[in-house]
Structure formats: structure tokens, C-alpha cells
Amino acid sequence: MIVYSYFSGVYVNVADSLARQPEGKRGFYVNLTNRCTCNCTFCLRSMKQMREDSSLWLRKEPTVSEVEQELSALPWDKVSEIVFCGFGEPTCRLEDLKTLLKWVKENHPSVPTRLNTNGLSDLQYKRDTAPDFAGILDTISISLNASNAERYLALTRSSFGLRSFDAMLDFAVRCKKYVPHVVLTVVDHVEDSEEIRKCRKICEDRGLTLRVRVYEDH
Numbered sequence: 001m002i003v004y005s006y007f008s009g010v011y012v013n014v015a016d017s018l019a020r021q022p023e024g025k026r027g028f029y030v031n032l033t034n035r036c037t038c039n040c041t042f043c044l045r046s047m048k049q050m051r052e053d054s055s056l057w058l059r060k061e062p063t064v065s066e067v068e069q070e071l072s073a074l075p076w077d078k079v080s081e082i083v084f085c086g087f088g089e090p091t092c093r094l095e096d097l098k099t100l101l102k103w104v105k106e107n108h109p110s111v112p113t114r115l116n117t118n119g120l121s122d123l124q125y126k127r128d129t130a131p132d133f134a135g136i137l138d139t140i141s142i143s144l145n146a147s148n149a150e151r152y153l154a155l156t157r158s159s160f161g162l163r164s165f166d167a168m169l170d171f172a173v174r175c176k177k178y179v180p181h182v183v184l185t186v187v188d189h190v191e192d193s194e195e196i197r198k199c200r201k202i203c204e205d206r207g208l209t210l211r212v213r214v215y216e217d218h
């Protein structure tokens with residue numbers, strides 16, 4: 001599935017979403033790629049059976065115009081938010097992602113946009129990528145994952161190594177200039193109140209919001 005929704009813990013296509021919930025608004029998600037610069041220990045991508053069974057595993061990445069076609073067909077009066085996330089890291093297709101965020105803003109300016117990301121695009125593209133999102137993104141949700149670089153690397157197995165944690169935090173702070181809502185997330189399966197407390201402190205010190213969330217990819 002390229003564009004999908006979420007209903008009672010299940011990923012559903014647009015038609016199923018409307019059949020199950022004809023009225024009311026809901027978020028729709030855009031799945032651009034399976035690629036990622038991390039290889040998190042908890043990621044569903046790494047579970048072979050899960051990958052093969054999942055309707056979110058892309059056999060071929062959709063082109064920008066294929067995604068635009070699917071977005072065009074959405075029931076826009078029922079869209080509360082467009083979220084770029086999925087089984088991989090959307091910023092692995094940074095230019096396409098920006099084109100599509102712009103498309104949403106130009107065609108449906110009242111609908112908020114969100115990106116769920118590992119926050120490592122500066123390392124991938126070797127430049128400051130935060131300004132890329134100015135004017136096209138309302139919320140950026142960045143996976144904090146852990147309270148220190150060692151623990152972060154052990155969990156994410158980032159291809160950029162130990163420097164990833166600081167780079168992700170620097171990126172988050174710079175995003176505040178360009179994106180109205182910057183949220184860092186940590187999954188509740190951390191189940192370690194001291195670790196959560198440290199994550200809160202990291203965010204407070206930098207003026208960032210922390211959300212402790214139920215696990216889903218990103």
C-alpha cells in the first residue's frame with residue numbers, strides 16, 4: 001500500500017478505511033520507501049515473515065506521480081492529517097518527499113502535514129537539511145529512542161555510527177526554526193522510568209517536546 005490509514009490497530013487501504021468508518025476525519029499515511037539508514041533492533045522491517053506478509057512492504061518504490069494520483073483520489077473532506085512514514089525512512093527520498101509535501105500544501109493548504117523520521121538526514125546528505133522543510137511541514141516527529149549515544153546506537157544500529165545521536169538532536173533543535181511542531185519520541189517498551197526521565201531532561205534542556213508512544217515503525 002502506498003497511501004493507507006489505521007483502524008483498530010490494523011493498516012487499511014483507503015476504501016477499507018471509508019467502509020469501516022464512513023464518517024469523521026482521520027489521518028492518512030504515505031509509504032514512500034522500505035529503505036532506511038538505521039536497522040533498529042525492534043524494527044518490523046527486519047522480521048522476514050512480517051515483511052513478506054505486510055501490505056506495507058513495497059516491492060517497488062512508487063514514483064512521485066503515482067503517489068500524487070493516490071493522494072488526488074483521497075476523500076479530502078475526511079482527511080485530518082497527511083503523514084509521511086511507513087516501513088522505511090521517508091528522507092531516503094528527500095527530494096521526492098519535499099515535492100509531495102509541497103503538493104499537499106498547494107492543493108490542500110488547510111490539511112496539516114507530518115513527517116515521522118529518524119532525524120539523520122543531515123548525515124545522509126552531508127548538509128543542514130532542516131531548512132528544506134520550511135513552509136511545507138507542520139509537524140516533525142523524530143525518534144529519540146534513547147538517552148545517550150551508546151544506547152541509541154545499540155538500538156538503532158545506525159549506519160553512521162556513534163555520532164548519530166548528537167546529529168539527530170542537533171537536527172531537531174534546528175528544525176524549530178522551520179517547522180511549527182517538533183516532537184521527539186521514545187517508545188513505551190523502554191519500560192525504564194529512569195531512561196524516560198533522562199529523555200525528558202534532554203528534551204527540556206533543548207526546548208523540545210517529548211512524546212512517549214506506543215511502538216509502531218518510527
Ligand code: SF4
Pocket residue numbers: 036037038039040042043044045087088089117118143156217218
Ligand atoms: S524503526 Fe524506523 S528508523 Fe528504525 S530501522 Fe525501522 S524504519 Fe528505520
